[in-house]
Amino acid sequence: MLQRLQNKTALITAAGAGIGRASAIKFAREGARVIVNDINADLAQQTLAFIIEQGGQGEVMVADVTDQQAVEQMVQHSHQALGQLDIVFCNAGGSLPAAYAEVSDDEFETIYALNFRSVHYCIKAALPIMLAQQSGTFLCTSSGAGINYSPGLAAYGAAKAGLTSLARSIAVEYGSQGIRANVIAPGPIETASLRAWLDSLDAKQAETATQSTYQQWCEHVPVGRLGYADDIANAALFLVSDEAAFVNGVLLPVDGAIHAKLSSA
Numbered sequence: 001m002l003q004r005l006q007n008k009t010a011l012i013t014a015a016g017a018g019i020g021r022a023s024a025i026k027f028a029r030e031g032a033r034v035i036v037n038d039i040n041a042d043l044a045q046q047t048l049a050f051i052i053e054q055g056g057q058g059e060v061m062v063a064d065v066t067d068q069q070a071v072e073q074m075v076q077h078s079h080q081a082l083g084q085l086d087i088v089f090c091n092a093g094g095s096l097p098a099a100y101a102e103v104s105d106d107e108f109e110t111i112y113a114l115n116f117r118s119v120h121y122c123i124k125a126a127l128p129i130m131l132a133q134q135s136g137t138f139l140c141t142s143s144g145a146g147i148n149y150s151p152g153l154a155a156y157g158a159a160k161a162g163l164t165s166l167a168r169s170i171a172v173e174y175g176s177q178g179i180r181a182n183v184i185a186p187g188p189i190e191t192a193s194l195r196a197w198l199d200s201l202d203a204k205q206a207e208t209a210t211q212s213t214y215q216q217w218c219e220h221v222p223v224g225r226l227g228y229a230d231d232i233a234n235a236a237l238f239l240v241s242d243e244a245a246f247v248n249g250v251l252l253p254v255d256g257a258i259h260a261k262l263s264s265a
Contacts, residue, residue, distance in 0.1 A: 004242070005031045009084050010087035018191040021046075029056060032087070033082055036051070086130075095111050144188075146164065183251045184254060186254055189226060227255065
């Protein structure tokens, strides 16, 4: 094992499942002390149990990342408890597809808060700590919907697109002070929540469908399958490690060539 994150402390939001859990486990394997954040305490504890079972170190911080005060307290406690904060992986996000005209103002604000404000709160709280250290790395989970059109995800895509601009601003303004900020844009990832949504679509069109929605989505991806949480965690590990020391202000699609396919259409 390379131990690429040895002696580093990493805070990962929404680490109770999916991409967040896979990243937390992988970061811990590489030597990081991982602060496992999630709004669901049971899921966060399960992730921590996996980390400890494999000989890693970490602790749970339950917080709603759409609550600025809760985020500030989480970041400050993490720093005080562990003495440093080297990596903040802003991974929380999500939405349910709906046509833009059908999204109420309150629903739009909820989507925006989860996918953009939560990242702003984390970066704003952690940046002074990293500037004092003269080192630190931010990573944000965006989406293919933040790069290209995705049906029913106008509000979500707008919020995710904003993360790229924010990360680039942080990279340019503070890169000379040891700060890096990058964005990773997953394609469709085979998580429990996505699979449940695809199954619900199948139930609605059971009589007319010739193949499952899952099969249709797999065929849409040039490599022929949906992504796995580990596909994103592997890319995330590189971006937060010192191997990516000269990678700053970058948007990295990890989507099985969907971005390339749409860009050439």
